[in-house]
Amino acid sequence: MKQLLAVLGIVPALAHAQLQAWGDYPALPRQVVTEQTSTLTDPYRFLESLSDTQVRSWMKKQTDFSNTVLARISGRDALLKRLKVLQATEFGTGRLIEVRGMQFFARTTADNRQQLYMRNAATNAERLLLLTEPGQSLGFFTPSLDGSHVAVDIVNTGRQRHSLRIIKTGDASMLKDNLDAIAPDSKEVAWKPDSTAIYYRKAPTKIGADRGAVWQHVLGSKLETDLPLIGSGVSKSRRFTATDAVVIKSSQNSPYLLAEVQHGQSQDRSLYLIKQDQLKGAATAWQRLVSPTDKIKNAWLAGEQLYLLSTKKKSTGAILKLDLKTPQLSAAKEIVPAxxxxxxxxxxxxxxxxxxxxxxxxxxxxxxxxxxxxxxxxxxxxxxxxxxxxxxxxxxxxxxxxxxxxxxxxxxxxxxxxxxxxxxxxxxPQVGFHRIASKNLSITKPGSNKQIALTLLYPQGMELDGKHPLLLTMETGTGLSKLAKFDALRLAWLEQDAVMAIVYVPANENVKQRSANDGLDEFLAAADYLVSEAYTSSAKLVTQQTNPGKRWLAQAISQRPELFAAAQSTALQSEPTGTGKSKKLTTADKARLASSNPYLGLRDGQPYPAALISARFGVADTPIWMSSKFVARLQAATVNKSRPVLFRTDFANAWKADALAEQADNWAFLLWQAGQKGFSLQP
The missing domain is CATH 2.40.128 (Lipocalin)
Structure with missing residues (x-):
């Protein structure tokens, strides 16, 4: 047993050294560790037992201890006050759709009610079409192709009930039509060009059985007369899986309707075509144009033409154009190469x-x-x-x-x-961002020619000399979600005479090929670059992780402890999930696990950075015990007793988290550890 633990760098000495001004960490419960020759065993395994009253008690003590320390940081209350002001400030956001010179968009009132407006693009005259009632929110809105009507998804926020209503834009009156069976995950509907009917996805009768089918509703008619067109359960000759979702696309000057099938999380679509005058309810003879193997990610209907986004030849995508008089994909011409x-x-x-x-x-x-x-x-x-x-x-x-x-x-x-x-x-609103400068950098990923995008934010006039706290974060995603986006709360950090760096890492488009370690190399490359180019130093560099199911922050702490002054995570994944604990481990297995498992990679006697780890109950791929084991091991392993390792969790009502208060805690902790003036531990 001792040999196995030595291989993994884990010594079953559970003593906890005294911190400086903030006292002792709560002691771990005493546990008897027995050798299990067929499994990978460690002295903190017992913390995985969330039903154990001693484990729960230890988590509660750790949470109380951490909250007491955080409450003593000067500057924290002022930071929270500023965050509340920024959150309450309305910034332009949401959908913006223009039809026939009329712009449709939403605003939010001071009392958190939503307004739907129509604006004349030529005169700027605005008309209020809808003001939600308390307890309601605006899901989506889709104007008709001539702008005479708009379909609005109104959500009862208490019961999460969706109701699709129709508004006449001429006088802002609401029609009697109330489609309360719309699929709750719908993001749009389609309109018949003459605005007499809509095509919507109806929720399945049995919740969770599938994602519903597309139905046609004629305005002013009873819901019982709506006709199914395409989707699950509509036709025996055209079958769909439980994860398939169908949306209809129409165009003002086109005689066609396009049915686009989204297959679960796959980006590749199926497409079906029909002329509008050939709709016959469930008997509609849809022509299949595209299958998932054709690698079509999107389509746009325009008159007799269909434009397609194809990734068949190259993953970045090309634009194809198909004349629908010859509706065969093989006849499409590439007009914008990849x-x-x-x-x-x-x-x-x-x-x-x-x-x-x-x-x-x-x-x-x-x-x-x-x-x-x-x-x-x-x-x-x-x-x-x-x-x-x-x-x-x-x-x-x-x-x-x-x-x-x-x-x-x-x-x-x-x-x-x-x-x-x-x-x-x-x-x-002029709340301070006009005083914030940005610098866009592009660095090369080590071992490849891949470029990594990095954005620096800092107060105008600041000299980037490495003497200011620098918070490094990572944005990741696919498509639009991987691009730079605005967050008003960032201003509260930047106003502390601090810098923020954001590294952008595209996620793997293939969901099955994604790994919890994705982004680690890019993150460390960005951190090394910022230090080597003197934008910061290891004494001023801090980092924060908020996206669950990722292992990069735990890996960074484990592999490069000298690189950061402090780290904060609200969703730490410190071990692989589903590793198969009953398997006997070979020497190669142990080496592989030690290199890929941040928890097993922790070593005694290392100067690890300060850490504030918060764990949420019920977060997918990030069980609470991962955070508790990682923290317990880190508290015992680090020799840097000037850097605290704090842990708190909402499990078993140990702590009631508030998003803004938690962000104030997190940033106050990081600023304190970076030595920023105004943030210190008070008696």
Whole structure:
């Protein structure tokens, strides 16, 4: 047993050294460790037993101890006050859709009610279409193709009940139609071009059986007369799985309807086509155009043409154009070839195609002719993230929202001539971000030619000399979610004469190939770069992890303890899940586990950074015992007694977490450990 523990660097000495000004860590319960020759055993295994009253008691004592220490940090209360002000400030955000010169968008009132507005793009005149009642929220809204109506998903927040209502935009009156059987995960509906009917996904009769089917509802008719069109249970000749979700796409000047099937988490779609005058309810003879093996990620209908985003040849994507008079995918022509930039979205306007691509964590907007010729990159106001790109097939130009890490979302129009103009649908409050500068960096990932996007945020006029606390965080995701986005709460950190660095790491598009270790190499490369280039030092570099199911922060602490002054996590994954504990381990197994398992990689006598670990009950892939074992081991292993290791959990009502108060705790802790003036431990 001793030999096995020595191989893993774990010594079953559970004594806890005294901290300096903040006292002793709560003692671990005494446990008897027995040798189990067929399994990997460690002296902290008993902390996995959440039903054990001694383990629960220890977690409660650790939580109380940590909360007492955090409450003594000066500057924490002022930080919380500022966070509350920033959270209460409204910034432009959400959907923005333009139809026939009318812009539809939502705002939030001071009492947290939502308003749906229609705005005349030519005159800027606004009309309030809907004000939600207390206890309601606005799910989504979809204007009709002529702008005469808008379908609105109203959510009863208490019971999470969805109701699809129809509003006439001319007088803001609500029709009697109340579609309360809409699938709760719906994000849009489709309209018949003459605005007399909508196509919506209806929830299945049995909850969880499947994701429902698309039905047609004629405005003013009874729900009992709605007709099923396509989806689960509609036709025996056309079968769908439980994870398939179907949405309908229509276009003002097109005689066709397109049914797009989303297959679970796969990005590859199936597409079906039908002429609108050939709809026959469940007997509709849909023609299948595309299957998942064709690698089509998106499609846009425009008159007799269909534009397709294909990743068949290259994962970054190309645009195909198909004449629907010959509705065969083999007849499609490639009009925008794939490049090194990832193609994320596209819209079809009267004058051009507007294509949203991404490079090194930032958006680009490309304009081409409708046949893909005369490609031109438009100059955006700043490096940032485009969202809500939309256009009207009968109008020149496109509308979009642009934001950045230090710039709140604003609405812009790409004019026919290529100029970009702020249309001022959303206005950014002057709360301090105009005093924040940004610097966009691109570094090379070690061992490859892959570029890593890194953004620095700092107060204007600050000299980046390495003498200020620097908080390094990581943003990851696929598609739009991996790009730089605005967060007003960041200002509370930056106002402390501190710097923030954000590294952007795309997630693997293939869900099955993703790993909890994804992002570790990029994260460490960014940290090393910031130190080597003197943007910071190991005494000033701190880090924070908020996304669950990832192991990179625990790995960074375990592998590179000298790199950081402090680390904070609200979702620590310190061990692989499902490792198969009954398997006998060979020497190679032990070596592999020690290198890939951050917990097993901890070593006695190392100067580990300060750590504040919060654990939530019920977070997928991040069980509480992972955090408790990692903290117990870290408290015993570190020789850096000036760096506290704190742990708290909401398990068994040990602590009631409040998001803003927790963020104030986290940042006050990190600023204290970075030696920032105004943040110290009070008696």
């Amino acid at each position: 490049s090194s930039d990832e193609l994320l979205d596209m819209v079809v306007a009267k004058n051009a195609l507007y294509i949203h691509t991404a490079e090194a964590g930032y958006s680009k907007l490309i304009k081409t002719e409708l046949d893909g010729s005369k490609k031109e990159e438009l100059t955006l106001p700043y490096f940032g993230r485009i969202s809500e790109l939309n256009a009207d097939i009968d109008t020149d130009g496109a509308l979009f929202i642009l934001e950045a890490a230090n710039a709140a979302p604003l609405s812009y129009r790409a004019l026919a001539g290529g100029q970009i103009r702020n249309v001022e649908v959303f206005r950014s």
